[in-house]
Amino acid sequence: MKAIDIMTKDVITVEMDTRLPDVKLLMQQHQFHHLPVVDKGQLIGVISDRDLLRLVSPFIGKVNEQARDLDTLNRAAHQAMTRQPITVKADTDIKEAINWMLKTGISCVPVVDDEHYVIGIITWRDLIAHAKYD
Structure with a gap:
């Protein structure tokens, strides 16, 4: 089985300067945990819900909110993303993608073409959805 066989094909991406x-709103609306970050369409990083939790102040909207808490919202995607993410090609064997995910502790692998444009994404949910049990 190849990456193209199980990847999500209609990938929503964000630009590097997206706030x-x-x-966060895109992730909530679509129930995503990862968003590829692109510059002129080419993949430059991945931002996850964990990145957001780590960087955005938990005091926003609370009584003890301060100006520095609101400043965390002014950051752009490129300031929070993982740079140079591990990627695979459409014809990569799915076992290789799984090995990368297990070896590095990541939970998604973008699928890119030769020019590094995003053509799909594989997440652990995709793997579970396509698992075959004997």
Whole structure:
């Protein structure tokens, strides 16, 4: 089985200057945990819900909110993303993608073409959905 066989093909991406509140809203609306970050269409990183939790102040909207808490919302996707993510090609054997995920502790692998444009994404949910049990 190849990456193209199980990848999600209609990938929503964000530009590198997309602000974190917009990233968070996209993730909530679509129930995503990962968003590829692109510059002129080419993959430059991945931002996850864990990245947002780590960077956005938990005091936003609370009584003890301060200006520095709101400043965390002014960050752009490129300031929160994982740079140079591990990627695979459409014809990569799915076992290789799984090995990368297990070896590095990541939970998604973008699928890119030769010019590094995103053509799909594989997440652990995709793997579970396509698992075969004997």
